[in-house]
Amino acid sequence: MSETTTGTTGEKTGEAGDTEAGTRLSTAPVESTAVPGSFGGRRAPGVWGRITWTGREVTGWVRWFWRQLTSMRTALLLLLLLSLAAVPGSLIPQNRVDPIKVEEFREAHTTLTPLYDALGMFNVYSSVWFSAIYILLFVSLIGCIVPRTWQFVGQLRGRPPGAPRRLDRMPAYTTWRTAKSPDEVRDAALGVLKGRRFRAHTAGEAVAAEKGYLREVGNLAFHLALIVMLIAFGWGELFKSEGNKLIVEGDGFANTPVQYDDFRAGSLFSYDDLEPFSFDLDDFRATFAPSGPNRGTPRTYEATLTYREGVDGAEKKKVVQVNKPLEVGGSKVYLTSHGYAPVVTVRDGKGKVVFSQPVPMLPIDQNITSQGAVKVLDGYRDPKGKEEQLGFSTVFVPTFAGKGSGTMFSQFPALDFPVLAVAGFHGSLGVDSGIPQNVYQLDDRKLKQFKDENGDILRKMLLPGETMELPGGAGSITFEKEIKEWANFQVVRQPAGGWALGGALVAIAGLSGSLFIQRRRVWVRATAGEDGVTVVEMAGLGRSESARLPQELGELVGLVHDRAPTAPGTAPDSGPDAAPDAAPDAAPDSGPDAAPGTAPGSGPDATPDPASETAPHPGSGSAPDPADSPVPSPEGADK
Helix, strand or coil, X not given: CCCCEECCCCEECCHHHHHHHHHHXXXXXXXXXXXXXCCCCEECCCHHHHHHHHHHHHHHHHHHHHHHHCCHHHHHHHHHHHHHHXXXXXXXXXXXXXXXXXXXXXXXXXXXXHHHHHHCHHHHHHCHHHHHHHHHHHHHHHHHHHHHHHHHHHHHHCCCCCCCCCHHHCCEEEEEEECCCHHHHHHHHHHHHHHXXXXXXXXXXXXXXXXXXXXXXXXXXHHHHHHHHHHHHHHHHHHCEEEEEEEECCCEEECCHHHCCEEEECCCCCHHHCCCEEEEEEEEEEEECCCCCCCCCEEEEEEEEEEEECCCCCEEEEEEECCECEEECCEEEEEEEEEEEEEEEEEXXXXXXXXXXXXXXXXXXXXXXXXXXEEECCCCECCCCCECEEEEEEEEECECCCCCCCCCCXXXXXXXXXXXXXXXXXXCCCHHHCCCCCCCCCCHHHEEECECCCCCEXXXXXXXXXXXXXXXXXXXXXXXXXXXXXXXXXXEECCCHHHHHHHHHHHHHHHHHHHHCCCEEEEEEEEECCCCCEEEEEEXXXXXXXXXXXXXXXXXXXXXHHHCCECXXXXXXXXXXXXXXXXXXXXXXXXXXXXXXXXXXXCCCCCCCHHHHCCCCCCCCCCCCHHHCCCCCHHHHHC
């Protein structure tokens, strides 16, 4: 069928034109259309085109995600997130640190508790989100360090790059002419630069040198140290153990799990890892500031121990102080707190002693006002001969203010005027219910309080040696004159702690090196002119911002100039005093073919440069003098 063209648009009519128009109007997908990809290329038609396009897209996104994850910016962001994620672990009670405080928090904050449980706030350091940040930071650091390390190794195996064609464009630059030959100048420059601990070599007509590789070494050491610290912290969390034990003077402790008051360990810890040792608390000594603004502040906390390593080790003495622990193998025994344990004796109605021992009291303020409980579990019978349990709620103050002087609070932490306030109960202490109890508190739900002859609750404040008689011949309780002291010890086993400390020290040293060491390059070019005079050019380039680059180059110029001084009778090579008859079409880099007296980079077509315009020029015709040694212009540093 013939085709015709209509109108000014030139559209084709007929059978072919109808088919093309129908195709343009159809909404059905066209397989022949190439779909562009996110990472270049287009999807070819057909099943194979879809497969290859999908594979290319997946590979591209994986590579993009890996580049983002292993970038230094991401590593720093993850490090910041890890620091922020650790904050809730310091503010919110943790199950692995103090389960009792966690339960108290749950009871006091019924609205926040479900939210905190869902977010894992009571187990921050083992939560999914904290572990995710930790692992991502670990992977990011490794992915960032490995390629940079290989790149740096390649730089160390290579040589400093050769001199660029236009040295006068460097931030620090100077030039002069000397009667020494180019080889002599290069040899002199090579000796000077190597003497200043530059890596230097001769590359063509110039000497190339570089210094400051320790900057990158410090940077890599810093990140490697972070990896070591992450591994050490993770290893320590998995295999650590930590327990507390309150010990009264004269008592002892063996490092077994059942001896601890509370014990926590990592998920991979084994009880076989506990160090076999034991110790006795022979004496505890505490002194306090007696007056002044720091009155009551502890001056001395000392615990004298007799310890034994192993099952049958020899006895040794050790004085443990705050931050001066006892170290046995991989375990450390820290002194953490102190208090008093008044000796109390309880007798039944027939005068039989049913309880006689020191009772540790827990401090509730800085002056060691303390609370505790005396529990008589076995051996007591009431006046009718029935077995019963006794309990006494107690408050102890080492320095009482005196009757009529306010509430029962201590005025000073030392034993200046000790008083024990006692309130008695009888019945069942509830220890047989199977529910754990706090040994320092009474569960009075199944107890009845003793009352005096007037029907009032029986309470009494006792001085050392005094006794409170229980009504109806039920017995008595005596506050003995002997008052012992107790100390709380924390036994810590933290594997890889030395690695963590070493990593922290290396990280600080590496960070200092990466901040204060500057990497810079220096080039010295020596070329012979037609007049036989050697043109010397020196330039420096800092790989990072360094205000000392012009000063350091000036020092190097002075040393090279001493060995290759300015030739007598030569004109300066650059600056406002340069020869006015310089060839207008002079090459940017003067060389053997340059006309005598032509400054490098001079000419109307040359790019003006502040460094070359302000370079010093020894006076022509004068004798060589160290004072005429060229130095780079300070303005060059701002270029």
